[in-house]
Amino acid sequence: MLADITITEKSFGDKTLMSGVKFSVTDGEKVGIVGRNGVGKSTLFGILTGNDTDFTGDITYRRGLSMVATAQEHHAPAEQTVLQYILDGLPEYAELSHVIETYPDTMGDDMAKIEEYSSALERFEQRGFYSVESEIERELAAFQLDERAHRPFADLSGGQKRLVEVVKVMRAEAQLALLDEPTNHMDYVAKQQFIDWIDNASEAMLIITHDRDVLTHVDRIVELKDGDSVSYRGNYDAYLRQNAAKTSTGMHDHEMLERRRANLRDKITQFRRLKERARDPDTIKQFKRREQQAATELDELSTIEKPTFWIDKSSVTELDFKSANKYDKYKARNIRMNMNDQASRSKHVLVQAIELSLGYEQPVFSGVTIDLREGEAVELRGRNGAGKSTLIKKLLGDETVQTFDGELSLARHTRVGVYEQEISPTYFDLSLHDAIERVYLERDLSIGEQMIRQLASDYLFTASDLDTPVARLSGGQKARLQIIAMLSGDPQLLILDEPTNHLDLPSIEELETALARYAGAVLYVSHDGYFRDALGGEVIQIGER
Numbered sequence: 001m002l003a004d005i006t007i008t009e010k011s012f013g014d015k016t017l018m019s020g021v022k023f024s025v026t027d028g029e030k031v032g033i034v035g036r037n038g039v040g041k042s043t044l045f046g047i048l049t050g051n052d053t054d055f056t057g058d059i060t061y062r063r064g065l066s067m068v069a070t071a072q073e074h075h076a077p078a079e080q081t082v083l084q085y086i087l088d089g090l091p092e093y094a095e096l097s098h099v100i101e102t103y104p105d106t107m108g109d110d111m112a113k114i115e116e117y118s119s120a121l122e123r124f125e126q127r128g129f130y131s132v133e134s135e136i137e138r139e140l141a142a143f144q145l146d147e148r149a150h151r152p153f154a155d156l157s158g159g160q161k162r163l164v165e166v167v168k169v170m171r172a173e174a175q176l177a178l179l180d181e182p183t184n185h186m187d188y189v190a191k192q193q194f195i196d197w198i199d200n201a202s203e204a205m206l207i208i209t210h211d212r213d214v215l216t217h218v219d220r221i222v223e224l225k226d227g228d229s230v231s232y233r234g235n236y237d238a239y240l241r242q243n244a245a246k247t248s249t250g251m252h253d254h255e256m257l258e259r260r261r262a263n264l265r266d267k268i269t270q271f272r273r274l275k276e277r278a279r280d281p282d283t284i285k286q287f288k289r290r291e292q293q294a295a296t297e298l299d300e301l302s303t304i305e306k307p308t309f310w311i312d313k314s315s316v317t318e319l320d321f322k323s324a325n326k327y328d329k330y331k332a333r334n335i336r337m338n339m340n341d342q343a344s345r346s347k348h349v350l351v352q353a354i355e356l357s358l359g360y361e362q363p364v365f366s367g368v369t370i371d372l373r374e375g376e377a378v379e380l381r382g383r384n385g386a387g388k389s390t391l392i393k394k395l396l397g398d399e400t401v402q403t404f405d406g407e408l409s410l411a412r413h414t415r416v417g418v419y420e421q422e423i424s425p426t427y428f429d430l431s432l433h434d435a436i437e438r439v440y441l442e443r444d445l446s447i448g449e450q451m452i453r454q455l456a457s458d459y460l461f462t463a464s465d466l467d468t469p470v471a472r473l474s475g476g477q478k479a480r481l482q483i484i485a486m487l488s489g490d491p492q493l494l495i496l497d498e499p500t501n502h503l504d505l506p507s508i509e510e511l512e513t514a515l516a517r518y519a520g521a522v523l524y525v526s527h528d529g530y531f532r533d534a535l536g537g538e539v540i541q542i543g544e545r
Contacts, residue, residue: 002027002062002176002204003048009056010043017043018055020228025176025204032215032236033208035224036308036332036504037460037476041208044224045180046072048206061176066091069178070165076153082145082164085153086136089168093132096124132171139167142193143186144384159185159421170197177205181475183214184501185421187384188527210505212236212530225308244315250307251326257304264298267291308332310506313513334506335480336458337514340490347373350411350493350521351395357405364390365543366405374492377515377522377537386543388525392418392495395523410493417491419499423478428471432461432481435470439485455484475502483511496524500531 007021017040025031035041046052048059049069061067068091076085088094099120107113124130140146143163148156156164166182183191191213198205198217207214215221215236223230223243230246232239271291278284309330311319316327350372357366364387372378380388394401395410396418410416427435436455440447456466459480465473470481479502486494494515500508512534515522526532 001025002029002065004058004060005048006059007044007047007055007057010040010047010054016227018224018227021057021224023222023229023231025206027175028202028204029220030198030205030218031207032218032221033206033224034210034215034221034239034505036506037474037480037502039224041224042072042180042474045069045178045208048178065176066172066174067176067178068169068172068174070162070169070180070182072180074153074161078152078154080153081150082140082153082156083133083136083149086164086168086171087132090129090132090172091174092123092127093129096120096127096129100124127173136167136171139170140164143167143190163190166194170194170201174203177201177203179205179207179209181209181211181501182207183209183211183527184498185384186527188381189383191527210500210503210508211528212505212508213528215239226305240312240315244311244319247309247311247327248319248323251309251323251330254307254309254330255326257301261298261301264294264301267294268298306330310334312505313509332506333460334510335460335483337483337487337510338458339487339514339517340492340519347375348411349373350414351378351409351523353391353406353408355406356391356408357403358387358390358394358401358408359404360390360400360402363404368406368540368542370540372493372521372523374521375519377524377535379532379535379537379539380523380525380542381539382542383544388542389497391542392497392523392525395495414493415489415491416493416495417486417489419482419486419494419496421498421501423470423482427481428469430470431467432456432470432473432477433466435481436484440488443489445489459484476504476507479503480507492520494518494520494522494524496522496526498526498528499524500526500528 001024003025005021005023005025007018009016010018021044023031033041033044043052047055051072068089080088087097099117103113103117103120107117128135137146137149140149143166145160145163145167148160153161153164162182162185166179169177169179169182183194186194195214195217198214205218207218209215218235220234221232221236221239223232223239232242234242268291271287271294275284275287275291278287309327310332311327316324319327351370352372353368353370355366356368356370357363359365365382368391370378380391382388390401391408394403394408396416427438430438433452433456436452437447453463453466456463461477461480465477470478473481479499483499499511503511508531512531515535522535522537524535526535
C-alpha cells in the first residue's frame with residue numbers, strides 16, 4: 001500500500017466538509033477523484049500534499065515514498081526559468097545536482113565525500129537525469145511551451161503555469177503523483193499526450209478531475225459525497241453502472257428510513273393519546289415509556305440526513321418503473337437552465353465566414369469558411385494559439401484583430417451569449433449578488449431582488465453565497481456565474497469556450513441536455529470528447545491539425 005487516507009473531521013467554521021473519507025492507493029494504481037462542486041476536492045488535495053493540517057484523521061504514506069504534486073499556488077523566484085522550475089520539482093534532482101556540482105571543488109581526499117559523490121553520480125544516471133533536460137524540452141514542445149523553456153516561470157499566464165505543473169509531474173517519475181484538474185488548459189493534442197502518459201506510466205496517481213476522457217483511463221474512481229467517500233472499481237463507464245445500482249439501493253434504504261420515521265411519529269401521537277385517556281397509573285407509565293422509546297429512536301433517526309442521489313441520464317433510462325419514480329422524487333438538485341427550446345427553428349444564418357484570414361501584425365490563420373444557422377452547432381477545433389479565440393474576438397467586435405482576407409459577418413441584432421474560460425477580473429471585488437445584478441444592468445436588462453435570488457437558487461448558490469466576493473468563489477461556482485451571464489437576455493447565439501472545465505459531472509450533463517434542445521445556434525471550443533460527441537455539429541479546423 002502506498003497511501004492510506006482517513007479523514008474523520010474537516011470543518012470550516014460550523015460547516016463539516018468531511019466526516020468519513022477513507023480510501024487507499026496501491027502501487028501503480030490510477031485513481032480519479034470526483035464529487036459535486038463544493039464537496040472538498042481541492043481541500044482534500046491540500047491535505048494530501050501537507051499544506052492543510054487542520055483536520056482530524058491520518059494520512060499515512062509508505063516509508064521512503066517519493067511523491068510529486070501540481071502546485072495550487074506558485075512562489076518561484078522571479079528569474080527562475082521554466083526548465084529550472086521543473087527540474088527543482090523532481091524528486092532527488094536538486095540534492096544530487098548539488099553534490100555533483102559542488103563536491104569536486106571541496107571533497108579533496110575526504111573518503112566519505114568521495115563515496116557520497118560517487119553514489120550521487122550513479123543515482124543521477126539511474127534516474128535518467130543526464131538526459132532529462134532535453135526530455136523536458138520535448139514535453140514542453142508537446143504542450144506548446146518550448147519557446148518558454150528558458151524564460152522566467154513567473155512570466156507565464158495562469159494556464160501556462162498549470163501546464164508546466166503537469167510536465168513537472170510527468171517527468172518526476174515519482175511513486176505517487178497528485179494532480180488537480182490537470183487538463184483544464186490543454187488542447188486536444190496535449191490532452192492525448194497526457195492520457196498516453198497515464199496509460200503507460202508506472203507511478204500511482206491521484207487525479208482530481210471531471211474530465212471524462214481522463215476518467216475513462218483510470219483504474220478506480222473515488223467519489224466524495226455527503227462528507228464520506230465511495231470507491232468504485234474500474235473506469236468512468238464502470239463507475240456509472242455501479243453508481244446507478246448503488247443509488248437505487250440507497251433510494252430504497254432512504255425510503256424505508258422515511259417510512260420508519262413516519263411510523264414512529266404516528267406511534268408517538270398514538271401513545272400520547274392513550275396515555276392521556278388512561279386512568280390506571282401502571283397503564284399510564286407503560287404508554288409513557290413506549291412514547292419515550294419511540295421518541296428516542298426518532299431522535300436518533302432524525303440525525304441521518306438525506307443522501308445525495310445522482311444517476312447519469314443514460315442509466316436512468318434503464319431503471320425499472322418503480323426505481324425511476326423514486327429517482328424522480330429523491331434526485332439531488334441540479335442547475336436549472338432556462339433556455340429557448342422552441343420546436344420551430346427558422347434556420348436563419350447568424351454567422352458567416354468566407355475564406356477568412358485574421359491576425360494582428362500578420363495572419364494567424366487563413367482559409368476558414370463558416371455557415372452557422374439557428375438550430376445548428378459549429379465546433380472550432382485547433383491547437384492552443386491557432387486562432388480560435390482570435391476568430392471569436394473578431395466576431396464580437398474586437399477592433400485590434402485585423403482581417404487580411406475574406407469576410408466575417410454576424411447577423412444584425414443577434415443576441416449573443418458568451419461563456420469564457422475565465423471570468424472577468426472586473427467582477428472579482430463584487431459580491432455574487434452585485435455581480436449578477438451588474439451582468440443584467442450592463443446588458444440594459446431589468447432585474448430585481450427576487451430575480452437575483454431565484455437565479456442564485458437555480459444555479460445551486462445558497463443565500464450566504466450571495467454575500468461572497470466573486471474572487472473567493474470556487475472554480476465551479478465561477479463557472480455557474482458564467483452560465484448565468486451567458487443566458488441573460490435570451491441569446492440567439494451561444495459562444496462557448498471550454499464550458500465544461502470547472503463544472504461537476506451532473507452540471508455538465510445538464511448543460512449538454514439543455515444545449516441539445518436549444519433553439520439557437522452554438523459556436524463552441526471544447527477539448528472534452530464526451531461534450532463534443534453530445535453537441536456534435538460541423539467541425540471547422542483552425543490552423544494545422
